[in-house]
Amino acid sequence: MxxxxxxxxxxxxxxxxxxxxxxxxxxxxxxxxxxxxxxxLVDPDAAVRGEIIAGNTGCLACHTINGTPGSGPTWKGLAGSSRPLQSGEVVIADETYLANSIVDPGSQVVAGFDNIMPPEYADSLTEQEIGDLVEYIKSLAS
Ligand code: HEC
Known part of the structure; x- marks a missing residue:
């Protein structure tokens, strides 16, 4: 039993x-x-502001949002992707990377592109504007 x-x-x-x-x-x-x-996760209001800032600030002279590279890499699918850098390093395009690419573009140059992005955005844009641009780029992730 x-x-x-x-x-x-x-x-x-x-x-x-x-x-x-x-x-x-x-x-x-x-x-x-x-x-x-x-x-x-994208803040939709900030993304809309970022889109306007990108147009007004001239970012779109070098960057596209349709997947075709200009003189700079396209923003389509950028957020969250892995970025091969000229240094040989590969980094993930998280918020910190995106913000840093805007305020200090020469510090992490994307492989295959020239270091021609203007370095003065750190002075000419506010923290909020940079955050809005990052949200806009994030909204183009897919
Ligand atoms: C004169 C052309 C030019 C302008 C204007 C410009 N960029 Fe760039 N940008 C580049 C180039 C070239 C690169 C790739 C080399 C590098 O990483 O610096 C780049 C890289 C970037 C990256 C990283 C891209 C990646 O694929 O990892 C971001 C984000 C970015 N730019 C945002 C901006 C924003 C936001 C503006 C406007 C405020 C702007 N750029 C204006 C040329 C430009």
Whole structure:
């Protein structure tokens, strides 16, 4: 009787483990697509302001938003992507990178491009304007 009960107990545990494993693998499969690329959350109001600033400040003379590079890299799909730099380093285009690319463009030059982006935006743009531009670029991630 005792052995029978142990057998049932073991079976229940095994079934439970199996179910848990099944659910776990299903869950990790479901999350697999997002695990590698963190979701990009955009402040839509800031993005709209950023679009206007980009037009008024002349960024779009060198950058496109349609995937075709100009004299600078396109902003389409930029946010969250990995950026090969001239230094040989590869970095992820997160908010910090994007903001730094605007205020100190010579510090992380993208491979295949010349270091021709004007360095004066750190002085001519406010923190908020830089943040708005970053939100706009983030909104073009996909
Ligand atoms: C005279 C052309 C020019 C102008 C104007 C210009 N950029 Fe750039 N920008 C470049 C070039 C060239 C690069 C790539 C070399 C580098 O990283 O500095 C670049 C790089 C960048 C990057 C990093 C891109 C990447 O693919 O990783 C961002 C972000 C950026 N610029 C934002 C801006 C913003 C915002 C403005 C306007 C406020 C602006 N740029 C104005 C030429 C320009």
């Amino acid at each position: 005792r052995n029978w009960a142990e057998g049932v107990f073991a079976l229940v545990i095994l079934l439970g483990l199996g179910a848990a494993l099944f659910m776990f693998s299903g869950e990790s499969l479901g999350q697999g697509s997002t695990a590698t690329t963190a979701p990009i």
